[in-house]
Amino acid sequence: MRKAEVTRNTTETKIHLQLTIDGTGQQSIKTGVGFLDHMLELFVRHGRFDLTLVCDGDTEVDAHHTTEDVAIAIGRAFSESLGERRGIKRYGSMLLPMDEALVMTAIDISGRGMAVVELAIPSEKIGQQFDTELVEEFFIAFARELGATIHLHQIAGKNSHHIVEACFKGFARALGEAVAINQAAPDEIPSTKGTIQ
Template sequence: MRTATIRRDTSETKIAVTVNLDGSGVYDVKTGVGFFDHMLEQLSRHGLIDMTIRCDGDLHIDAHHTVEDTALALGAAVAQALGDKRGIRRYGDALSPMDETLTRVALDISGRPWLVWRARFSQARLGDMDTEMFQHFFHSFAQTAGITLHMETLYGDNNHHIAESMFKGLARALRAAVEIDARKADAIPSTKGTLGDATA
């Protein structure tokens, strides 16, 4: 089983994340930020990645450190669980509709972190989470997971739907990319023979 546990303790947050890339979408998430928990649950359920996440953060200030550091720990856990990435499909994409909203997500588990972001929110907060933190979450996750991530909301009006379609889109794209390709299960999907640095 491709699993990993990451612990990340700073003066701002104390985090423990466990993932199983070959799971069934079972989650146990508690960050102290309700809307964020709801989004992480979508990522687990629709990505079929089992997740246990605990974060004790400085929420008396705001949710910034909690969201950012959880993203960093989650990305690191995914990268660790992938190991040398042998046999993975590497690429994944999804069109994620939610009522009036449609989001497109495409990613490459390349070892070259990057985020292309084309999305807007019309309100500053969703529940107890600042909407500006969504871009920051995906950027931080891409950095430590080592993925090139493109996210674009093609259209949509409801801010909750926009955010949820992003997380569900990432879930489906990630599920496809981490899946083992039965035709090449013994090979690293790169002509360079490695997927661990900026040259792959």
Template sequence: MREASITRETTETKIHLILNLDGEGTGNITTGSGFFDHMLHLFTAHSGIDLTLKAAGDLAVDAHHTVEDVGICLGEAFRQALGDKAGIRRYGFFYLPMDEALVRISLDFSGRAYLAYDLRELKEKVGDFDTELIEEFYQGFVRGAGLTLHIDQIRGRNTHHIIEASFKGFGRAIREAVTVTGTKIPSTKGSLD
């Protein structure tokens, strides 16, 4: 089984998560932010992973540290669970329509952390959630996982739909990339570190 367990404790956050890449898409997720929990549940459902996540952060300040650190920890869990990445497809992409919104996700478990983020003209908040934190989540994930990730908004007006399309599409692209199709490391270099 491709699994990982990550614990991170700082003066700003306490996070514990358990990840199973070969799960059924179930999530037991508590971050203190209803909107963020909703997005992470969508991600698990569409990626097919199982995720248990308990995050406690300094939400009295704002959700920045919690969202960023969850991204870092989740990325680290993927790195740990994938090991040397032998046999995986490595690349994943998906176009996700959500009503008027359309978001394209392209990714590569290359070992190189890079984020190209283009969700634009978002309203400042969805409920009480600061939408600028979505980029912080993805940046944390990219750093933790060693992932190249491109997120492109093709169209959209509704902020909730745009963000939701990104999380669902991210899940679908991840599912494709981590699927095992062989035994070799998918790189002419022989390594994806």
């Protein structure tokens, strides 16, 4: 099974997680930021990953360090689980509606980490702790750590919660597709270069 265990400790956050890529959507997530927990629970369920994660972060300051460092740790776990990327489909995409919101997500596990995030989220905060600008920070950190190109483009939406939820659900579905094993070429690295780095 493709799985990883990651511990990441800094002066700002202490994170421990266990990830299984080929899971069923089981989760136990405690970041100290309620909205982030909610988004990660959706991510795990819709990607059908299994994730146990605990983060002790400096949420008395704000949710920035926790959000970014959690993304780094999860991205690292995916990277370690995938190894040399042998057999994966590599690409995934999803056009996901969430009530009035519609978000397009696409991913290429290319070895080159970057995120293009084009969202027009109306409110500056969701809940007590979560600054909506942290959505972009999450996906930038995840992309860099995994070595993937991620695109998130909002097509429609007025409700901030719905827009962000569409991002995490759509990303989960696209990532689930990208990490799936290509049954036609289960032993091949999906690159003409012969490597994904």
